[in-house]
Amino acid sequence: MSLLKINQGNPLIHCITNYVVANFTANGLLAIGASPVMADEIAEVGDMVSVASGLLVNIGTINGRTKEAMIVAGRKANEVGIPVVLDPVGVGATAFRRETVKNLLREIKFDLIRCNTGELAAIAGVNWDSKGVDSGVGEIDIEQTAKAIAKQYNCFVIVTGEVDIATNGESIDYIAGGHELMTKITGTGCLLSAICTAALAVERNNLSILSDVLKDYKKVAEKARQKEWLGTVQQEVLNQLHQIAGGRA
Structure with a gap:
């Protein structure tokens, strides 16, 4: 199981993420046995x-300082050879976000882009009706576009939705399951990106461990929604992550 492997590996994951989800992301990483650090000061990020x-x-609350x-x-991560994951939150919402992601993709070699369908469309330059940082609506061949982006940037691409897909540009894995309540609380997608970072830190260049993460996360969603109270879902996500990763009940 992917989460158990992460627990055994105890990777330190540096998250330059958004302030809306930082706490939930940190707790989620701790729940699976990873160690989170949240540092975005330019003077120290290289050392971290x-x-x-x-x-x-994660560009969720991007600004000029955090962009730099x-x-x-x-660049430092590429230099030292650790995996880098991009979560292009709401990339299609504004011109600033689109230009930021274009710049990041030029300057950094990413191992994985983890996005929703609307974000995939924005990166690919496909017309799409974005709704803030939510997926929005439009028409796109998700599978072929994801494969094309994976090939273009020589990375894995994960597109999450009712059925998640994961591709290396050649093969595609499909992962069904989960529950829609996961879309009703803030940070579940951002946490998934952090968990994928931890997975690649344990097993680099491995599509199967990413697919296993998606399967585990679908199980987490299914178990977390059993009480059907929205306010308890976030708490139960952490509980279920901890259990699946080998923690005590």
């Missing part, structure tokens, strides 16, 4: 990356 096992770049910190950290 140097001791980390993986780097997550992401570039510095990403």
Whole structure:
């Protein structure tokens, strides 16, 4: 199981993420046995990356300062050879976000892009009606577009939704399951990106461990929604992650 492997590996994951989800992301990583660090000061991100096992770049609350910190950290991560994951939150919502992601993709070699369908469309330059940081609506061949982006940037691509897909540009894995209540609380997608970073820190260049993470996360969603109270879902996500990763009940 992917989460058990992460627990056994105890990777240190450097998250340059957004302030809406930072606490939930940190607790989620701790629940699976990883160690989180949240540092976005330009003067220290290089040093922090140097001791980390993986780097997550999440643009959810991006600004000019954190954009530069992401570039510095990403370059350092490429230099020291640790995996880097991009979560392009709401990339299609504004011109600033689109240009930021284009710049990040030019400056940093990413191992994985983890996105929803609307974000995939924005990266691919497909017309799409974005709704803030939510997926929005439009028409796109998800599978072929994901494969094309994976080939273009020589990375894995995960597109999450009712059925998740994971591709290396050649093969595609499909992962069904989960529950829609996961979309009603903030941070579940961002946490998934952090967990994927931890997985790649344990097993680099391995599509199967990413697919296993998606399967485990679907199980977490299914178990977390059993009480059907929205307010308890986030708490139960942490509980279920801890249990699946080999923690005590």
